[in-house]
Amino acid sequence: MGTASLPRLITEFAIPAILGMLVNAAYNLIDSIFLGQAMxxxxxxxxxxxxxxxxxxxxxxxxxxxxxxxxxxxxxxxxxxxxxxxxxxxxxxxxxxxxxxxxxxxxxxxxxxxxxxxxxxxxxxxxxxxxxxxxxxxxxxxxxxxxxxxxxxxxxxxxxxxxxxxxxxxxxxxxxxxxxxxxxxxxxxxxxxxxxxxxxxxxxxxxxxxxxxxxxxxxxxxxxxxxxxxxxxxxxxxxxxxxxxxxxxxxxNFAVNFLLVKYGSASAIGAEGALASIGVVQRIAMFTVMPLVGVSIAIQPLLGFNYGAKIIARVRKTLWLGVAFATSLAVIMWALVHLFPNQIVGLFGITNASLADFTIFALKVQLLMLPLVGFQIVGSNYFQATGQPMKSMILSLTRQVLFLLPLMFWLPEVLPGWFPQFTGLDALYIATPVADFLAIFTVGIFIAIEMRRLKDVESGKIISKY
Incomplete structure (x- = not known):
């Protein structure tokens, strides 16, 4: 792990990890597809x-x-x-x-x-x-x-x-x-x-x-x-x-369901329609993110080994190769969603035309920042791999707890007042890309500080605590 080709190692480690994460995500997706088709x-x-x-x-x-x-x-x-x-x-x-x-x-x-x-x-x-x-x-x-x-x-x-x-x-x-x-x-x-x-x-x-x-x-x-x-x-x-x-x-998830019923009941698609539609969007979104999590898991041993061995150049290269790998997968997933939205939503048995249109639009909005999400996931997990678990947990929770949860309650109350063309239900799914942007920006700050710290570790000015 300290000398072999990093692109080859990352590929060897990533394939089973990505497949494993996709399989983990498949259960809810499979249930939803068959239930949608039948009921x-x-x-x-x-x-x-x-x-x-x-x-x-x-x-x-x-x-x-x-x-x-x-x-x-x-x-x-x-x-x-x-x-x-x-x-x-x-x-x-x-x-x-x-x-x-x-x-x-x-x-x-x-x-x-x-x-x-x-x-x-x-x-x-x-x-x-x-x-x-x-x-x-x-x-x-x-x-x-x-x-x-x-x-x-x-x-x-x-x-x-x-x-x-x-x-x-x-x-x-x-x-x-x-x-x-x-x-x-x-x-x-x-x-x-x-x-x-x-x-x-x-x-x-x-x-x-x-x-x-x-x-x-x-x-x-x-x-x-x-x-x-x-x-x-x-x-x-x-x-x-x-x-x-x-x-x-x-x-x-609990908060999303509460808000879907609240704002969905006031919309044309109704509470059940909102639950069905955003439920589909959430499952597709989870499926697109799981390969990115797989990449972050795959590079963990490479990061940990080289950080512990103080081969800092390989630590940096592993991180950025992991980001590039995850970003490439994210762009592919994003493109598939935009090229085949009708076919993807159709798998779940949504036959109502207006509900299908709403689901497609919500899917595209919620996955707006997907091409950059790979950086956020890999960057957060980098800190766990290098013996900094507190930073990793903070960054992992920023998107959901610190950013997304407050935005889901706040945006539906204020966005329709600022832009009347949007309803409270629209604001609910718009909260996701906003939270993604804030989380990506936060990880960027942590990574920038970490890159400067790695220079000091490499030069011997500070001693790593791995």
């Missing part, structure tokens, strides 16, 4: 109402999975294989405990109703969203292991196997969505069951690796699953940064 706006609205909970589920899986994996990697590096296996076992145990809590909450009607109200479910959408959420909650342990424990496979030195376990789940999910939703007409229940079946396939693949693969450097043993308070505290501590970013996304 139209109601199916899409139910998926949008459930979206904040899906983000919470991902946050919990990352809290346990990323934290446990980081601890296992540290213990393996120290030559303490048994402690690494205890970390793996306690991660599975912690995941099971969290699943039991989630399932209990979903089984208690007042708490489920409270969540639906908090997620701004309308009376028409509420029963469909409740069915979707309950089924996924009862099977949450499959996602907890299939996604969270999957990270340990990479640490065990089998990144392609880790990718395969995710691809298997996405393919199975797609097949069963087609069967249960389109062929058997099971609606949201069928989509939820299809998701669980896909997650079960991933879960079985992950467990098979750690239980039955002979040459796996880590094994899942029953005695290693006995809870250790100190280890569980370490797992939660190490996974907190990943959890915080996803938790911020969940807060934004």
């Amino acid at each position: 139209g706006e109601i199916g899409l609205s139910a998926a949008t109402v459930a979206a904040p909970l899906m983000v919470v589920f991902m946050a919990l899986a990352m809290l346990v999975g990323n934290g446990g994996n980081a601890l296992a990697a540290l213990r393996l590096g120290e030559g303490r294989k048994n402690d690494a296996e205890i970390s793996l076992g306690n991660t599975v145990t912690l995941g099971i405990v969290i699943w039991i809590v989630i399932a209990a909450v979903a089984a208690y009607p007042p708490l489920l109703d409270a969540f639906l109200t908090f997620s701004s479910a309308t009376d028409e959408v509420r029963p469909y969203a409740a069915t979707f959420i309950q089924i996924l909650s009862f099977g949450f342990v499959l996602q907890m292991i299939g996604m969270g424990v999957n990270n340990f496979i990479r640490t065990a030195g089998a990144p392609n196997r880790a990718l395969l376990t995710m691809v298997i789940g996405a393919v199975v999910c797609t097949i069963f969505n087609y069967i249960l939703v389109l062929k058997l007409g099971w609606g949201v229940a069928g989509s939820a069951y299809a998701t669980l079946i896909g997650q079960a396939a991933s879960c079985i693949s992950v467990l098979w690796f750690f239980i039955f693969t002979k040459d796996a450097p880590l094994k899942l043993h029953l005695h290693c699953m006995r809870p250790h308070a100190k280890i569980i505290r370490s797992i939660l501590s190490l996974g907190l940064a990943s959890f915080a970013v996803q938790a911020g996304a969940a807060v934004v």
Whole structure:
């Protein structure tokens, strides 16, 4: 990593990372496409109402999975294989405990109703969203292991196997969505069951690796699953940064649903139409951003190794090559959205002409800054890779919590007064590119300061704390 061609290394690292992130994003996209085709706006609205909970589920899986994996990697590096296996076992145990809590909450009607109200479910959408959420909650342990424990496979030195376990789940999910939703007409229940079946396939693949693969450097043993308070505290501590970013996304999702119902009900497309439309836009936007996250993950080991070895020239080159790679992908995604907007939106079963036009326009506006978002994502993750996690977490949260959340509440109140041609609903999706611009500008300032600091590290004026 300190001498080989950086473009070649980045390409080798990036391809499985990008594919893995796309597979992670595929579940919600697949559900929405099949629900939209089978049920139209109601199916899409139910998926949008459930979206904040899906983000919470991902946050919990990352809290346990990323934290446990980081601890296992540290213990393996120290030559303490048994402690690494205890970390793996306690991660599975912690995941099971969290699943039991989630399932209990979903089984208690007042708490489920409270969540639906908090997620701004309308009376028409509420029963469909409740069915979707309950089924996924009862099977949450499959996602907890299939996604969270999957990270340990990479640490065990089998990144392609880790990718395969995710691809298997996405393919199975797609097949069963087609069967249960389109062929058997099971609606949201069928989509939820299809998701669980896909997650079960991933879960079985992950467990098979750690239980039955002979040459796996880590094994899942029953005695290693006995809870250790100190280890569980370490797992939660190490996974907190990943959890915080996803938790911020969940807060934004709750706020978006509330504001969609508020301003959508006052517009021509109505509350359900607004939930369906912006829900589609959010899923497409997430899918376009995931490859950029994959690039930032791919260059992390290259940045960390060369920064630790004080090969500062390669640190700078890796950063800018990563930015260039991510920007190229972002431009391609942006071009596809502008060249084929009707076909993309048509995948989700939106047949109403005015709603389709609104969705296409909102999609183009929300992705206005996409060509520059790669710089923001790679720049934020650079600081995590170089041993500056606080800066990384601050920059990761600036877009959603510091900028986007206030703008979503403020712009719909003031923009129609300044520009009467815009409604409150228009202002809601305009808030996204504004937040993107502010986040990109903020990362630019941090990176400019960092480049000056790297010169001092390179010259020996200051000592890195990596």
